[in-house]
Amino acid sequence: MEENQKKQLILERFHYSQDEVIDKSFNWKQMWRLLQYLKPYAKNLLPLSFMTVIISTAIRLIIPILIGVYTLDRAIIEKDTTLLMKLVLIISGLYVLSYVVNLLRIRWMNELGQNVIYDLRKHLFTHVQSLSHKFFDQRSAGSILVRIMNDINSLQELFTSGVINLLTDFLLLFATIFILFSLNAKLTLAIMVILPIMFFISTSLRKKIRLSWQAVRLIQSKMNSHLNESIQGIRVTQAFSQENENIQFFKGINQENYQTWKQAVQKNAMFGPIVEMTNAAGTAILIWYGAFLVAGGECTIGEFVSFAFYLGMFWEPISRLGQLYNQLLIGMASSERIFEFLDERPIVAETRKPLVLPSIQGNIDFENVEFSYDTARNALNGVSFSIKAGETAALVGHTGSGKTTIANLISRFYDSTEGIIRIDGQPIQELSISSLRSQISVVLQDTFIFSGTIMENIRFGNPKASDVEVMAAAKAVGADPFITQLSNGYQTEVEERGNVLSVGERQLLSFARALLADPKILILDEATASIDTETEVKIQTALKTLLKGRTAIMIAHRLSTIREADKIIVLDHGNILEQGNHVTLMAKQGVYYDLVKAQYKMLDVG
């Protein structure tokens, strides 16, 4: 019993969000919106590809008649050699024509589809870039990535072939039926019996198959989430010697995956044989009833043969239409997710005529600023303070007291819910966001390193900087010694989670990056937490030069950093408790004084 309980615990040890298998229905409005992306090509690629498709379809339709009715009936059976040669030439000519047309068709259709996919992806990416912090806070990086990459790719086939094939297949289907009827109405009617069966397979069975493959995809994405996590967390797993438990967990998912596959395969393997059986039934009717008709003189051998060819062609458009319908439904699900992002508005939006600031001085004023991330509680309650250009302000308080919120509001990553924030006397909402942010640099608590060389990573702060400038910035923040020690110096390739750089070294890089950006306002968000003391001292000295002529907001825990500030703002639960410089606040013997005392008590007792 206990053994079972433990096993159960292990099988439930990780949780991954898993969508349910649902069947999206077709949505015209969404389809119409998707089709808008074809608009730029409505006068060139779209009609061109369509034309080639029609020509190649027409050729495909004509040839069975030429071979059956003309070649077989009129030339061969009538023993007319010259007609035979003429027909052979005509057919060859048609084949050569279809070669040229097909060549163009493949080219143009792909160009059309790839261009649409390119546009769509560009649109989505650009839009996502404009979205605000809140958007990214609510979602994992993985889920955004999936939309930009996989969801858009799943529309690829729809646009390269789907839309055009849809029209062609309808055309092909009706043309085939028309030709069959005009060849022989009775035989056609007899064969039409299989049509409902074909439609049934194409829709109902295919739907079942589609849903079971969807189940496979879902379980696989769950498995992949776990694989990804288990690789990234391998060090923790080994440190806690949980390898065997994880292996058991994985066997659980793997088993689930196996079962789901098995079910999908059982259904999937049925499809081909059933289709063929239906075709066989059609052929049997053709042979039985056709032979009877030929015997009665109601049908020629050539017509009979043409019929056999067309019957084969009959299934193709029906099958493809069914497939296309599937594709459309999958595309629906993807496009719904894509449009959901595109409909997302940046919560921080520019006014119609944003003010472009040439070069700011760096005066910051908060006037009764209120802010809440969600409706539950305020992160800031009516905060007022002002920082003059060139001053350094330190924000002090516990986690959740509102320090980072203030920093986020200055960069306008969020908009305050009440009150006004001014930069150089101008309300921040009226400024152009890019002109504002280009003059503010934020050094974050956890710095992101892009894959590329160290040189490129520092240069990210200012893409126009020369190598010499990059190195100068690195030297100024004391990053140069460790960089030059690396195997390739500034040209060393680094990666997001690579082990080349330690946390402290990454922070140094982000300092260099910020310095290179040469901002008027510098925000340091607990940026020195993981740097060793001696390095920190170097940074402190570097900071002094760096801060000259800039307004700085520092969020820090360490008193040595805070003490030097021109202004110290003590926060608690979104309220300012005290502000002033170190000397005045110490003299006041208030909250700050207690904080300082507590910290040193900790140093002594700690």
Added chain:
Amino acid sequence: MLVFKKLKSFYLPFKQDFIWSTLFLIIMAGITVVYPVILQMTIDDVVLGRQYSWVPWISLGFIVIMAVKGLSAYIQHYLADMFGIKSVYSLRNALYEKLQRLSFSYYDNAKTGDLMSRLTADVEGFRFFVSFGFAEVLRFVIQVSASLCVMFYYSVSLTLVTMIALPFLSVVVYKFDRAVHPAFRGIRESFGRLNTKVQENISGIHTVKALSKEGIEIERFNKSNQDYRTKQLRTASVWSKYFPLMEVIGNISVVALLAFGGYQVINGALKPGELVAFYSLVWYIIWPIMNLGFTINMFSQAKASGERLLEVLEADETIYDEENVRSSGKMDGHVAFRDVTFRYHQEETAALKEVSFDAPPGSTIGLIGATGSGKTSMIQLLSRFYETAAGDILIDGHPIKEYGLKTLRSQIGIVLQETFLFSSTIKANIAYGRPDATMEEIIDAAKRAQAHDFIMELPNGYNTMLGERGMGLSGGQKQRIAIARAFCMNPAILILDDSTSAVDMETEFQIQKALREVMKGRTTFIIAHRISSLKHADEILVLENGRIIERGPHEKLAAGNGAYQRIYNIQYQDKKAIMQKAVR
């Protein structure tokens, strides 16, 4: 073929599925050729020969044969699929097990993305080949030879005439395969780059926005996006160049058939029905040849996939249990390093040079030193994540190699420098090292790590789900959960690797206070930059470039004249100044 031989333990156990599926494949491919024959009989014997009494039999016979074919196709397809799925099931388990056992040094050089693509795309490539690759080759041989037999039976000369185009077709197929292979690889690589670009952008979006570099990011993205489109179109162009050409060559065969065959029918050398049958049979040869490129391609890709999988499966497990490991109960926690030297890679300079110290049970050792001085290396060696190059590490007087890895590591609670939490509940994360811990034990660990209060403030308390990378919690909160996770193991040795850097001073103070209680009876290693975190250690080791340059208790080191004193002064100089002012 060596690759498939090496991987045989994954598919050979299921060979029954393969054998049966092959058997049904032969039946299926054989019947395919029957259709043209029946068509021929209908035309020549029934219609032209006026044997109308045959009609029902031919029709019924046709249906029966097709039913047999359908059934065979179903069984063949199903068994082939199952053969692949079963093989992949056992392969996946083996891969996962391997990945769990590979040591840190393997992961230092591995990229998550690369490993993931092996586990997904390469496994899939292997499955596809196992399911369809073998079968596809067989089908080709059977179908082409059966069709040829029937054709030769009808007319040798006509067969030869229609075959004229086949060498040309083969050349085109070959050239197509050569061109399309790199084109597809181009697409895959370009997609990979685009993927990396977008992924980095999103993961680093706060940095992008903080520096207001969206414009540059869009530009960079567009470059990759354009490249992807170019690669797609290049492939399409290869496609458009060869595919219609293959079709036209096939069609030329048909025209030759029509001209020469028609002539023969007129001369009476061939029956009309035979000509029609030829017309179908020709395609049974041309299609497989056109497809041959894909089959070959599939084979070479499966081979490459198999190689990449073998690389993982055959990677060295550098760290494993020795024979006859010591099974020990609770350890005392007496840790000793004897002249330990260590390098991450053989060529590199040593990360640790002749390090020795002795930590009696229950003592606390502080480690301080600049980034890269070797602090983390020391504790990683203690858990045997890496092997020493020289020297011994002893616990309770025995070299750590003599303990089983599980025994050793379950006695060591580590809080790593970078917090990693799993996608699970907070409860399960704290109990990660001891899945059977009771709720009381979990809460107790959380309380000691100063995490209980904030956990209780969350809407679902201990059952709150943490998403990828523990979303929704601040850095300090994640660190505290990681600390609780280590406490929950109730280890004899506790290691804290700079684990309170992201919490504010007061919380750290609380944690430190709690730690003192937790540390009782345990040997504890604390890596920290703040002297306040270390000063109560029984011995503080100051590291520089892989050597211990100073050691001793805080009082001795602070009074000394070395690196520690320098750090101490920096951190405490302002204390004097501030407190003097305050006292005044």
